[in-house]
Amino acid sequence: MAVDMIVEPKWVVQNFGNIRILDASWTFKPKADVAEYKAKYYNKFGVGMNELKNPEYLAEHINGAAHFNFDIAYYPSEDERFTLYTPEEFSSYVKRLGVFNGDHLVIYGRGKDGGMAAASRAYWTFRYYGYTTVSVLNGGIEAFKLAQGVVQSGESMISSGNYEVKSVDNNILAKMTDIPFGNLASIKYLDARSRKNSSEKFQSDIQIRRPRVFVARMQFTSQSEKFVLQRDSRRRLIVIKLLPPRESRSETLSSLAAESDFRLLPSASPLLVLESLPSCTMEESTSWLTRLHNTSTCESLCYYTRLLYLDVHTYILPFCMQL
Structure with a gap:
């Protein structure tokens, strides 16, 4: 089933019963100690979900939304803050969020720029794992509330799903060997860092x-x-x-x-x-x-x-x- 990459808050309100919503809110913090995280949380999703709770999600989230927690969905390595799990491990985590194969996932964030940075990372993560029935909520939770969407506090009671990664899309991520350093003019690449001020030349x-x-x-x-x-x-x-x-x-x-x-x-x-x-x-x-x-x-x-x-x-x- 083909779905739009970005969906509007009004559409989400109107189709609320036909979609699975994930909250991708993430609060910035220093990178976790790699060895400590590996010993305590790596591939231990139940432990992580019990101990690594996000206060913003608990304070307010879209009714029934599960929290796609960056501190659990990825793990820190020596070179990366958000390292991707194997398909089997990622499947194990997403099942705990109540996701079923075939669900239309709608992912949202909050705060600056409508939380699109976090929501977009989560979106492309699912695309990397071969899941294409996924969209981003335009404007995040703030826009959803303006559209008279229902929100709640605390944790949503969620039953396990049957989500399973079928295959990964290696075209989503570029490896160092894919970058033609000798001929950069042959490709288009964008600097995705935030602008300090949108009115000034970056x-x-x-x-x-x-x-x-x-x-x-x-x-x-x-x-x-x-x-x-x-x-x-x-x-x-x-x-x-x-x-x-x-x-x-x-x-x-x-x-x-x-x-x-x-x-x-x-x-x-x-x-x-x-x-x-x-x-x-x-x-x-x-x-x-x-x-x-x-x-x-x-x-x-x-x-x-x-x-x-x-x-x-x-x-x-x-x-x-x-x-």
């Missing part, structure tokens, strides 16, 4: 280039307390994603950088990019990174060796960095 300062110009040395997260830097004579680049409130935290890091042999490079919020000066020794780098970690300003911090000097306005984020 200029990307992070462009896709050949990833060979960087070699990852290590990843340093808030769960790490010790790390070792390899000795070499190359300059190093530190890429940091700041936690809110970003303006004050950026000022703190700028002050720290001024006291060290690092210099700030042009970058777009919420990223902060620093490069070590030739005079910066390994011991000084290690000491400064420790002080940086103690400020608790970063969600993720990666330390890299810069192998090739680029134009000052163009930087490459290594693909292993979690954004």
Whole structure:
């Protein structure tokens, strides 16, 4: 059955009894510790559904909607926040949401931009797993309420379904080997990062280039307390994603950088990019990174060796960095 990619709130209200609704609300939080998550929640969907509840969903959701919880539907890995499960594992989770094969799924989000970012991720996740009878609610729960849709609080009582992934659509996701780095003009690609202000011109300062110009040395997260830097004579680049409130935290890091042999490079919020000066020794780098970690300003911090000097306005984020 062919369905529209986007459905309007009025249509959802009118067809309420003929669709299965999923709430894809997700609250931003620091990436979970990979080892801890794997031990406690990986493929343990019952445990996750009991312990990883979303307060926004509990406070208000469309009547009868199950919560497609990003903290359960995906799992964190070293390189990704939302790593896809195997088809069998994903099927096991979605069955718990009361989804049956053949259901017309309507997915919605909430908040900024009508929650379309979260709803769209959930939508394409189902498409990847070969399920095409799925739509996104235009405008999210806010638009649904304006259309006189019924909402509720607490948890919906949901019986298990029989959803099962039949096959995956590998055309949905592009692999690194699929990207023609030598001829990027032959493809069309979009920068999907949020605009800081829709009225201002959005200029990307992070462009896709050949990833060979960087070699990852290590990843340093808030769960790490010790790390070792390899000795070499190359300059190093530190890429940091700041936690809110970003303006004050950026000022703190700028002050720290001024006291060290690092210099700030042009970058777009919420990223902060620093490069070590030739005079910066390994011991000084290690000491400064420790002080940086103690400020608790970063969600993720990666330390890299810069192998090739680029134009000052163009930087490459290594693909292993979690954004």
